[in-house]
Each structure stands twice: as structure tokens, then as C-alpha cells.
Amino acid sequence: MNRSSSAPGFLRVAVFAPLRQTFHYLPCPTPWAWQPGQRVRVPFGKAQRLGIVLGLDPVPDRDPAQLKAVLEVLDPEPLLPASLHALLHFAAQYYHHPVGEIWATALPVLLRKGLMPFPPETCWGLSDAGRAQLQAGLKRAPRQQQALAFLAAQAGSTPESALPAAWGKGWKSLRDTCAAKGWICAQAPESRAPLQIPPSPFALNPDQTGAVAAIQAAQGFAPFLLDGVTGSGKTAVYLEVIAPLLAQDRQALVLVPDISLTPQLLQRFAARFGASQVAALHSGLTDIQRLAIWSRARRGELAVIIGTRSALFTPLARPGILIIDEEHDSSLKQQDGFRYSARDLAIVRARLENVPVVLGSATPSLESLHNARQGRFRHLILPRRAGNASLPQVGLIDLRRQALQGGLSQTLIKALRETLARGEQALLFINRRGYAPAILCHECGWVANCRRCSAPMTLHQGVRRLRCHHCGADHAIPAQCGNPLCGSPQLIPLGQGTEQVESVLRALPDLEVPIQRIDRDAVRRKGELEAALEEIQQGAPRILVGTQMLAKGHHFPQVTLVGIINADQGLFSADFRGQERLLAQVLQVAGRAGRAERPGQVLIQTHHPDHPLMQALRALDYGAHAEVLLTERELTGLPPFSALALLHAEAQQPPQTLEFLHDAARCLHHPELRAQGPLPAPMERRAGHYRAQLWLHAPRRETLAQALGPWLQAIEKLPSARRVRWTLDVDPVELL
DNA sequence: AGCACGCCGACT
DNA sequence: GTCGGCGTGCTC
Numbered sequence: 155m156n157r158s159s160s161a162p163g164f165l166r167v168a169v170f171a172p173l174r175q176t177f178h179y180l181p182c183p184t185p186w187a188w189q190p191g192q193r194v195r196v197p198f199g200k201a202q203r204l205g206i207v208l209g210l211d212p213v214p215d216r217d218p219a220q221l222k223a224v225l226e227v228l229d230p231e232p233l234l235p236a237s238l239h240a241l242l243h244f245a246a247q248y249y250h251h252p253v254g255e256i257w258a259t260a261l262p263v264l265l266r267k268g269l270m271p272f273p274p275e276t277c278w279g280l281s282d283a284g285r286a287q288l289q290a291g292l293k294r295a296p297r298q299q300q301a302l303a304f305l306a307a308q309a310g311s312t313p314e315s316a317l318p319a320a321w322g323k324g325w326k327s328l329r330d331t332c333a334a335k336g337w338i339c340a341q342a343p344e345s346r347a348p349l350q351i352p353p354s355p356f357a358l359n360p361d362q363t364g365a366v367a368a369i370q371a372a373q374g375f376a377p378f379l380l381d382g383v384t385g386s387g388k389t390a391v392y393l394e395v396i397a398p399l400l401a402q403d404r405q406a407l408v409l410v411p412d413i414s415l416t417p418q419l420l421q422r423f424a425a426r427f428g429a430s431q432v433a434a435l436h437s438g439l440t441d442i443q444r445l446a447i448w449s450r451a452r453r454g455e456l457a458v459i460i461g462t463r464s465a466l467f468t469p470l471a472r473p474g475i476l477i478i479d480e481e482h483d484s485s486l487k488q489q490d491g492f493r494y495s496a497r498d499l500a501i502v503r504a505r506l507e508n509v510p511v512v513l514g515s516a517t518p519s520l521e522s523l524h525n526a527r528q529g530r531f532r533h534l535i536l537p538r539r540a541g542n543a544s545l546p547q548v549g550l551i552d553l554r555r556q557a558l559q560g561g562l563s564q565t566l567i568k569a570l571r572e573t574l575a576r577g578e579q580a581l582l583f584i585n586r587r588g589y590a591p592a593i594l595c596h597e598c599g600w601v602a603n604c605r606r607c608s609a610p611m612t613l614h615q616g617v618r619r620l621r622c623h624h625c626g627a628d629h630a631i632p633a634q635c636g637n638p639l640c641g642s643p644q645l646i647p648l649g650q651g652t653e654q655v656e657s658v659l660r661a662l663p664d665l666e667v668p669i670q671r672i673d674r675d676a677v678r679r680k681g682e683l684e685a686a687l688e689e690i691q692q693g694a695p696r697i698l699v700g701t702q703m704l705a706k707g708h709h710f711p712q713v714t715l716v717g718i719i720n721a722d723q724g725l726f727s728a729d730f731r732g733q734e735r736l737l738a739q740v741l742q743v744a745g746r747a748g749r750a751e752r753p754g755q756v757l758i759q760t761h762h763p764d765h766p767l768m769q770a771l772r773a774l775d776y777g778a779h780a781e782v783l784l785t786e787r788e789l790t791g792l793p794p795f796s797a798l799a800l801l802h803a804e805a806q807q808p809p810q811t812l813e814f815l816h817d818a819a820r821c822l823h824h825p826e827l828r829a830q831g832p833l834p835a836p837m838e839r840r841a842g843h844y845r846a847q848l849w850l851h852a853p854r855r856e857t858l859a860q861a862l863g864p865w866l867q868a869i870e871k872l873p874s875a876r877r878v879r880w881t882l883d884v885d886p887v888e889l890l
Numbered sequence: 891a892g893c894a895c896g897c898c899g900a901c902t
Numbered sequence: 903g904t905c906g907g908c909g910t911g912c913t914c
């Protein structure tokens with residue numbers, strides 16, 4: 155049907171630009187059956203941009219004579235299924251972010267930038283003969299050798315449009331030669347045959363079996379909170395829930411917070427379902443590889459897709475289930491640009507796809523616990539560790555009036571020695587990298603602060619530098635106090651970081667085991683973390699000193715002692731989520747202890763052993779303290795008992811942010827919305843910019859989402875808005 | 891976000 | 903007399 159000649163309407167396009175509006179274009183020059191979800195190249199101001207056709211409107215919002223025409227249509231069909239159109243539409247409304255940018259972030263980079271025509275196009279892969287030939291080597295034909303090696307490295311089907319760049323001139327004849335010899339084959343976009351999955355090789359315990367049965371019984375959309383202590387075997391539950399779906403040719407999408415734990419998870423899925431059925435979208439992939447996985451998922455050729463936050467937008471031909479592992483983790487919330495929560499959007503997507511969604515965690519977010527209590531989520535509990543592993547013993551070390559050695563108490567050092575003497579491994583957790591979080595003048599108390607941030611600089615002893623962890627500033631260590639009236643040369647480190655703990659341990663007599671530091675400084679390059687983890691798996695006695703990095707999801711069977719060096723940070727945090735975060739973090743680290751046969755021990759150093767949170771940690775009781783925190787939130791009217799959004803502003807001068815936020819507060823007229831502030835941001839100055847924010851409270855998330863729209867329109871017109879950089883964060887998790 | 895236009899200071 | 907500062911406005 156030639157729809158352009160009969161002028162059925164005007165194309166509504168979401169241009170890839172940070173603008174909260176759509177634009178109309180004439181549907182020339184191609185006669186086309188226009189469908190929402192196709193990419194188009196359009197004239198935009200002086201330049202050209204890509205955008206997405208959102209729909210066809212009979213009447214444009216301005217004089218049709220002023221409209222420009224679409225320059226090019228890039229795709230023969232919509233890129234995403236209708237469910238994802240609806241999801242992105244919802245996200246635009248809920249987060250009040252420009253639709254064009256939302257689409258841009260949802261698409262693989264190569265499609266976002268228009269560097270790749272959209273599949274279905276021919277994809278090439280190695281045949282068995284090609285693999286054999288590559289093994290044997292092609293000494294007389296180096297180009298063919300290189301060509302085969304490239305496809306092998308791409309692992310999977312490589313779109314033909316990637317070949318010119320990879321193979322260079324004459325790629326066509328190279329392709330035809332290799333194809334003629336049967337070394338490479340064009341992979342037909344066919345659906346895979348339903349898989350026959352062997353029964354589970356591991357016996358599940360009754361808790362796990364119950365959880366699997368509950369999830370499998372779900373018909374269509376059903377949200378579950380899988381609340382299982384560390385080591386309770388949540389992954390095994392995921393595997394068994396997915397297995398029968400694959401036999402029905404359906405697909406599973408698994409989101410994890412951090413790339414560092416994808417390899418381990420990928421291995422387990424690949425071992426269960428076959429490597430060719432499972433793909434992980436991790437940071438080590440090239441853009442071409444990502445696009446290949448995306449296309450294969452879209453065509454239904456992959457059974458399981460594992461990925462981080464952005465993988466939520468992977469199209470699935472036949473979705474069967476969505477799984478969000480470590481659902482409490484804040485990295486599921488994007489912290490810049492389009493600030494979405496992959497966990498919250500996953501629930502929306504599951505509803506749109508009409509499939510079950512499982513949120514798994516040992517330390518569920520208060521939001522999810524609340525949803526479970528309200529009956530919105532089905533609460534599945536795994537209270538015991540799987541296999542023979544038992545939960546670790548937890549002890550609190552009262553630091554008050556104790557002599558400390560670089561932050562370590564004698565009790566902890568003694569336990570460390572005993573652990574190593576038994577031939578076991580120990581893990582010390584301290585969530586600060588560097589040697590010390592500040593340096594201080596011993597004479598007058600002056601602290602070396604960052605010039606551009608309201609924060610002290612961190613001492614890095616190894617490289618002998620002072621660094622700001624907020625803006626990246628890097629200076630030599632001053633020789634003397636910066637106070638002009640003092641100038642004393644006596645500058646002393648204040649507090650502890652991983653580097654200091656490492657050096658204190660090295661200085662201990664008769665402690666002849668390797669000490670391995672794991673933080674962003676120690677394992678800077680790609681693969682270094684994996685290499686370190688590999689070595690740890692070997693099992694020889696050693697001490698691991700590390701930050702967050704060490705805590706997430708890793709399995710260290712030989713670690714029997716976990717020491718938390720300073721649990722008090724966050725106890726009296728200004729952030730209302732401080733306690734929830736501290737509780738989750740310490741319990742996640744504690745969960746690394748004794749995951750195999752040998753029992754584990756956790757020692758927590760604190761100056762506040764009587765604090766209820768410390769008592770909860772000692773009892774390893776997340777649930778009870780989470781209830782306490784929930785009650786507090788209810789009394790204070792904070793999320794999840796209300797909805798929160800944050801208007802954040804940054805400018806060169808403090809008055810500019812305040813003027814803007816005051817103006818913004820004045821524009822607010824909604825009866826159910828309450829503005830609080832302007833308040834200085836937790837870090838008042840960062841990278842030379844002054845920062846302040848306005849908090850917006852509403853009784854319900856729906857009210858908030860709905861009221862924010864007109865308010866933002868008013869804000870965008872404010873003259874003061876132009877003098878600041880402002881962002882809106884709906885459901886903020888980090889308060890910036 | 892880009893990219894124009896536009897009106898005021900220190901320079902060849 | 904111009905080069906260029908960034909305030910203001912627009913992008914179908």
C-alpha cells in the first residue's frame with residue numbers, strides 16, 4: 155500500500171535529542187508502509203539526526219507547510235516488539251525523560267548511531283569445516299586465515315555489514331571464496347528447536363523445590379520476591395524455573411547488577427543449558443558482538459540472555475520469564491541521563507509481556523519487602539544454606555578503648571592468625587580505597603581538601619599522591635600544612651583505607667602468607683580481577699583485603715573468616731537509606747564466609763556494639779531489622795510509604811542554583827505534591843560546581859508521576875533554568 | 891544537547 | 903574598526 159501518496163498523516167518522530175517533545179515530518183520521499191519503531195534520518199535544525207517513528211498523526215501540531223520530510227528510512231520493520239514500545243512509552247511518562255533519549259539508550263550503540271542497517275540481514279558464522287580449517291591453519295592464504303579468525307573471535311553470527319570494516323577491500327570475494335569452500339555459512343534467521351533439558355544434576359532442598367513450584371505454577375504475569383540468605387541457592391532456583399520454559403521454546407532474561415559476576419553466572423547457565431543457548435552482555439564485548447546477541451535474542455535464537463541494567467531492553471521473540479538477581483543493588487538504577495530503575499521497569503515489562511518476574515536477594519530492598527507485605531509480590535523465602543554449608547558465626551568487636559594497629563584490633567589479628575594456621579583464607583572488608591581518606595596537620599588540625607570539591611583528598615601512599623575520589627584531581631603530597639599561619643611539616647594520615655590495611659598486615663611478624671588487595675587501584679586493567687579471583691580459587695592460605703568489589707556474589711570456598719574493619723560508616727549517615735545500605739552491604743560480605751563445608755566466622759569491628767543495627771548483624775537477621783527500618787520510614791513518611799523525586803541543580807555560583815530551585819518550588823501548585831528545600835546536596839561542591847536540590851514528596855508514585863509533567867513544562871520555561879544544569883531523578887536511590 | 895544570532899570589551 | 907565572550911532562542 156502506498157500510504158505517502160494518499161497523505162494519510164504526518165510522522166510523529168522521537169528525535170535522538172534531549173528534548174521533551176516529538177516532531178512531525180512528512181512521510182516522503184519513500185512510499186512506505188510506515189510503522190512505529192522504525193528508525194528514520196531526519197533534517198533537524200542545521201544538521202541531521204536519527205529518530206524513531208512513534209506514530210502517524212492526522213493533524214500536525216503546526217502548519218504542515220513548515221514541515222520537513224524524512225530523509226531516509228533505515229529499517230524495513232520495527233526494531234522492537236510492541237511490548238517494548240509500551241515499556242519505553244511508560245518510562246518516558248514515569249521518569250519524565252525525553253523519549254528520543256530513552257529510545258537511544260534502549261538500542262544497541264550501532265543501531266543508535268545508525269552505523270548498521272538493521273537485521274534481518276545475512277549473518278555469517280564459521281561452519282565446522284571452517285573451524286577445522288582455522289585450526290589446521292591456512293599458511294598460503296593469510297587473508298582467508300584472518301577472515302576466519304575474525305568470525306571465530308566474534309563467536310556467533312556476525313552481520314554482513316560488519317565485514318567491510320573487518321576484512322577490508324575485497325571482502326566480497328573473500329566472503330564468496332570462503333562460502334564456496336564451505337568454511338563459512340550464512341545463518342538463516344530460523345527459530346531454534348525446542349530444547350530437551352536434562353533433569354537437574356543437583357538435588358534441591360525442600361525450600362528451593364517449593365520456590366520453584368510456586369514460580370512454575372504462575373500463569374502469565376506474576377511478581378515474586380525470592381528472599382534467600384547468602385548461599386541458599388537462588389541460582390539453582392533460577393535454573394530450574396527456566397528449564398521447562400526452554401523446552402517450550404521460550405526465553406529468559408536475567409539481569410545482574412554487576413558485570414564482574416556475569417562470568418560465574420554464565421558458566422552455570424551454560425553448563426545447564428548448553429553454551430550456544432546462553433549469552434551474556436558484559437562490558438568486554440565489542441559493539442558488533444552486542445548487536446549480534448541482541449539480534450539473536452530478537453529472533454528467538456537465544457534461550458537465556460544475561461546482562462546488566464541496560465539488557466532489560468533486549469527484545470525477546472518469545473519471552474518466558476524475567477529474573478532480577480540482587481534486586482536490592484543500587485547499580486540497577488542508572489545514575490545519569492535516563493535515570494531508570496531496571497528492577498522497577500522489569501516489573502512493568504513482565505506485566506506487558508504477561509510473564510512472571512522474579513526478584514532475588516539475600517537482603518531485599520525495603521521497597522520490595524513492602525510490596526511483599528502488601529501482597530503485591532509473592533514472598534518466597536529460602537531460610538537455609540544449600541548443601542552442607544551452615545551460616546557463619548558472627549561476633550562484634552567492641553573497638554572502644556582498644557589499641558588499634560592501623561585500624562585492626564588485636565582480637566581480629568588473633569583470629570586472622572588462627573584462620574591462616576588452619577590453612578584457610580581470610581577476607582578483610584574496608585570500603586575505602588587508598589591509604590587514608592584524609593591527611594591532617596598534627597599542629598593545627600588543617601585537612602587537605604580538594605580545591606574543587608567539598609571533600610578531603612585521599613592519600614595514596616604507593617604512588618605518593620593525594621587524589622580526589624570525586625573529581626579525579628591528583629596532586630603531590632604537600633610537604634607542610636596548608637594553613638599559612640601554621641606551615642607545620644607534621645602531616646598525618648587520618649583513618650584507614652585498603653592500602654593501609656594491606657601494609658599493616660605486611661608489617662606483622664610471622665605472617666608469611668600472600669596478601670591480595672582487591673580494589674579499583676589494585677585491579678585496574680581488564681582481566682586482572684578475574685586472574686586474582688582465579689588464584690584465590692586455588693585455595694592456598696592467603697588474606698584478601700578489598701572493597702565492595704570483593705563483596706558481590708563471588709564464591710570463595712576457602713574463606714572462613716570475614717573481618718569488617720569499620721562497620722560504623724553509614725550508621726549515622728545523612729542519607730535516609732544509609733542504614734539499609736550498611737545492613738545489606740555487611741550481610742553480603744559476611745555471606746562470603748564459610749560457603750563450603752568448613753564453618754565460617756564473621757568479625758565486625760564497631761564503636762557501637764549496642765546499636766540495634768549491630769545486634770541485627772550479629773544475629774544475621776536481615777528481616778527483623780528491615781522491619782524496624784520500614785517502621786521508621788512509615789513514621790517519617792519516606793519511601794516506600796511515599797513517593798520521592800529530586801530536582802538537582804548545579805552551577806558555578808551558589809545563588810544560581812538557589813534562585814532556580816526557589817523559582818521551581820514556586821511553580822508547584824499540585825495539592826498533593828510537597829516541595830522541600832532548596833537543600834544543599836550531600837556534597838555541596840563537586841568538580842568546581844555548587845550543587846543543591848529540591849525534594850518532592852507525594853503520597854503515591856502515580857500521583858507523583860502525573861503531577862511532575864505539567865510542573866516540568868513550567869520549569870523548562872524559567873529564565874533561571876538556563877543558568878544551571880538541572881536534572882530530575884524520580885525514585886532516587888543515591889541522593890547525589 | 892548543538893548551533894545559530896546578538897550585543898558589549900580588548901586587540902591586529 | 904574587528905574577534906570573540908556567552909546569554910537567549912530554536913530545532914518539525
